[in-house]
Amino acid sequence: MAVSMDHRNKARYGNRTFQVEPYGIESVGQEERHGTVRSQFTLWLGSNLTIADFALGFLPVSLGLPWPWIIVSILLGNVAGSLLVGACSAMGPTYGVPQLIIGRYSFGKIGGLLPALLNYVSTIGWFAVNNILGTFGLRVLFPGLLFWQGALILVVIQGLLAVYGHNLIHAYERVMSVLLAILFAVVTIIAATQTGKLLAYHPTTQGLWPLFAIMVAAAFSYVGSWGPYASDYSRYLPVTTDRKKIMLHVFLGSFIASAWLELVGALVAVLAGAGASDPIAALHSVTGGFGAIAVIAVVLGGTAADALNLYSNALSAGALGIRLPRVVLAIGASLIGLILSLLGSGHFEQNYENFLLMLGYWMTPWVGILITDFFILRRDRIASKDIRATTRVFWPGILSFLIGIVCSLPFMDGPFYEGAISKAMGGAELSFYVGFLVASIVYYLMTRRVVNMASNSL
Numbered sequence: 001m002a003v004s005m006d007h008r009n010k011a012r013y014g015n016r017t018f019q020v021e022p023y024g025i026e027s028v029g030q031e032e033r034h035g036t037v038r039s040q041f042t043l044w045l046g047s048n049l050t051i052a053d054f055a056l057g058f059l060p061v062s063l064g065l066p067w068p069w070i071i072v073s074i075l076l077g078n079v080a081g082s083l084l085v086g087a088c089s090a091m092g093p094t095y096g097v098p099q100l101i102i103g104r105y106s107f108g109k110i111g112g113l114l115p116a117l118l119n120y121v122s123t124i125g126w127f128a129v130n131n132i133l134g135t136f137g138l139r140v141l142f143p144g145l146l147f148w149q150g151a152l153i154l155v156v157i158q159g160l161l162a163v164y165g166h167n168l169i170h171a172y173e174r175v176m177s178v179l180l181a182i183l184f185a186v187v188t189i190i191a192a193t194q195t196g197k198l199l200a201y202h203p204t205t206q207g208l209w210p211l212f213a214i215m216v217a218a219a220f221s222y223v224g225s226w227g228p229y230a231s232d233y234s235r236y237l238p239v240t241t242d243r244k245k246i247m248l249h250v251f252l253g254s255f256i257a258s259a260w261l262e263l264v265g266a267l268v269a270v271l272a273g274a275g276a277s278d279p280i281a282a283l284h285s286v287t288g289g290f291g292a293i294a295v296i297a298v299v300l301g302g303t304a305a306d307a308l309n310l311y312s313n314a315l316s317a318g319a320l321g322i323r324l325p326r327v328v329l330a331i332g333a334s335l336i337g338l339i340l341s342l343l344g345s346g347h348f349e350q351n352y353e354n355f356l357l358m359l360g361y362w363m364t365p366w367v368g369i370l371i372t373d374f375f376i377l378r379r380d381r382i383a384s385k386d387i388r389a390t391t392r393v394f395w396p397g398i399l400s401f402l403i404g405i406v407c408s409l410p411f412m413d414g415p416f417y418e419g420a421i422s423k424a425m426g427g428a429e430l431s432f433y434v435g436f437l438v439a440s441i442v443y444y445l446m447t448r449r450v451v452n453m454a455s456n457s458l
Contacts, residue, residue: 013032013167014034015034015035015167016167017167018168019167020165020327021165021167021326023326024314024318024326025100025315027096028096028236029096030239032236033093033096033237033238034236034237035170035237037237037245039174039237040089040249040253041177041249041250042173042174042177042253043170043173044085044226044249044250044253044257045173045177045252045256045257046172046173046180047173047176047226047257047304047308048223048253048254048257048258048261049176049177049180049297049301049304050130050261050298050301050302051137051280051298051301051302052126052129052130052222052302052305053222053257053261053265053301054261054262054264054265054268054279054283054298054301055265056265057074057262057264057265057267057269058266059214060073060211061201061269063215064204064211065203065208065212066208067198067201069208070266073212073215073219074215074262076216076220077216077217077219077220077221077222078219078254078255078259078262080220080224081220081221081222081224081225081258082251083247084224084227084367085227085230085250086246086247086248086249086250086251086254087227087367087374088227088228088231088370089230089231089233089234089250090234090250090374091234091370091374092233092234092235092236092237093237093238093239093240093241093246095231095235096235096236096239098229098231098232098318098319099227099228099229099230099231099232100112100116100119100229100315101319102370103366103370105373105379106369106394106443107369107393107394107397107398107401108392108397108398109391109392111392111397111398113319113320113321115228115362116316116320118362118363118366119229119312119316119319120313120320122225122363123229123309123313123316124309124333124337125340125355126306126309127306127309127310127333127337128337128340128344129355130302131151131154131155131158131302131306131337131338131341132345133279133298134150134154134298134306135147135150135151135341135345136278136279136280136281137296137298137302138299140291140295141295141296141299147342148342151341151345152338154299154306155337155338156334157303158303158306158307158310159330159334161303161310162310162311162314162333165311165330166233169233169308169311170233172304176300176301176303177253179300180297180300180301183293183294183297183300184260184261184264184297186293186294187264187268187283187287187290187293187297188260188264188267190286190287190288191264191268191271191286198270201270207426209425209426210426211427213428213430214428214429216429217360217429217430217431217432218429219262220360220432221360221363221432223254223255224363224364225360226254227363228366228367229308229312229316230250232311232312232315234246261301265279268282268286272286280295280298283295309337310330310333310334311330313329313333313337314326314327314333317332360432360435361408361412361432361435364404364432364433364435364439365400365404365408365435365439368436368439368440369400369404369439369443371440372440373443373447376444396446397443399442399446400440400442400443401439403438403442404434404435404436404438404439404440404442405435405439408432408435410422411428411429411430412429413429413431419431
């Protein structure tokens with residue numbers, strides 16, 4: 001009887017914004033599909049107009065990159081990362097399940113536990129990063145507010161969005177995409193008009209190529225880190241939705257927001273001077289009389305990003321086999337994220353950079369395998385007869401993933417390890433791209449026979 005009632009509740013979810021989403025990691029039926037491809041643009045635009053993107057813009061200035069190098073590195077990193085997120089989002093309507101569940105076809109049900117665990121950790125980490133920055137912003141607006149009080153306020157807001165789920169998150173991002181675009185446009189104009197100070201910026205750092213590679217990798221890692229949960233927000237679209245249009249809308253929303261905010265961050269970092277260590281305080285100082293408006297924008301941007309982080313964290317927990325309702329998992333993630341925010345607020349700048357650089361080491365080989373499976377081997381055409389759909393461990397996926405990571409080790413320039421090739425190249429960070437390419441190629445070579453056999457049996 002309970003199962004029947006649950007089914008009837010799900011059948012009524014549809015476009016209802018203020019109804020708690022009844023779905024977890026299970027497949028969304030065709031009768032529940034709704035939304036338009038335009039929602040992908042507003043979702044990724046709103047969720048990337050964030051304080052984390054803005055803070056990342058301080059990195060190339062701290063590295064000492066000149067303006068042309070800053071601009072090109074930000075654009076290149078965001079083009080690559082946004083393409084990756086778009087490709088992952090295009091998989092959602094075909095299966096109607098979260099990205100990590102789609103990954104089970106490439107890794108097996110048991111083999112998919114490792115990526116689920118890694119994504120659980122990364123989403124909680126991103127939540128803490130945004131929550132710390134947002135709390136800094138609240139304290140700028142309300143100096144008497146204690147850190148734990150500000151963090152708690154933001155966790156409650158973001159937790160409610162995650163609990164209500166898919167439809168409310170999309171509605172919230174539509175509002176944020178407009179509101180934040182207006183607010184950050186004001187910030188951009190104020191910063192860009194201070195041309196004298198901006199043109200006076202002439203760093204003298206030598207050996208620019210390795211530093212350029214670090215910034216490209218950091219920009220790519222930030223926006224690309226949405227890849228392991230991109231289809232979580234496209235799985236409700238009708239199965240007939242054009243994949244190319246999904247990719248285009250996701251790419252544009254992600255790229256415009258991330259590249260824009262990182263460039264604004266670089267502008268503010270230069271204007272604030274070498275002594276600026278707190279991105280939010282620097283923004284407040286640079287924008288003068290509009291400082292409060294600027295800080296409100298970054299605080300709201302943090303809530304827009306963290307709604308996705310908490311929601312997908314709950315789905316990651318479900319993919320780990322934790323048999324609790326999605327709502328309970330979202331509340332649990334909120335509490336864990338609050339604790340991490342309180343613990344990580346002391347040495348934020350260093351922790352943030354380290355987190356960014358470590359994040360992509362597992363993500364890019366995993367996403368490379370999924371993209372190869374979906375777009376090159378065309379797994380979606382043979383899903384009903386593909387033996388990987390029921391296997392517990394699909395070894396080609398696991399082995400390709402591990403080989404991709406191992407081959408990328410010499411190219412790493414992480415906070416805890418520097419590979420031999422990266423060291424010889426002056427600290428250039430190339431491991432993300434090596435891991436992606438190696439894992440993709442190895443997976444294709446190991447798996448094409450299995451796919452061909454399934455195709456021939458149709």
